[in-house]
Amino acid sequence: MRRRLALLVLAAAATACREEVLPEADGRGREVAAGQKIFDRKCASCHSVRGDGNTIVAGKFPYANLLDGKWRGDGTASGIERQIREGHDPMPKFQGKLTDEEIRQTVAYVRELAEGGKP
């Protein structure tokens, strides 16, 4: 009886491990997922969770729309990173507020949004 319980626990642990391994196998997926959390917390108030920029704060700034393929900069990862680090009135700068890793994750998510990776 005890033994069966131990087996059950083991089986449950094995299942839990398998579930954790999957997302880790995809480094980019993990980066994008981490970026999404940051975006929802720090950026969505202006850019909306969808990234269309259709909010009271940013609605009248055309470049706040991150989905339309029109960029203030060149639209490359480094251009997006620059905007996040330096900001551009009224967008605050995030240099010093986010770590380099968090900025990289956020850039990955913004690019995913822009490519329509998410509805």
Ligand code: HEC
């Ligand atoms: C206070 C509101 C606000 C917040 C918070 C904010 N933004 Fe912005 N963002 C804007 C506005 C407004 C613009 C367009 C203004 C401009 O750059 O001309 C913009 C522009 C951008 C651009 C440039 C788009 C382009 O066309 O080149 C990127 C990329 C961007 N934001 C990403 C982010 C990310 C990522 C975050 C969170 C870490 C964030 N923003 C937080 C308001 C905000």
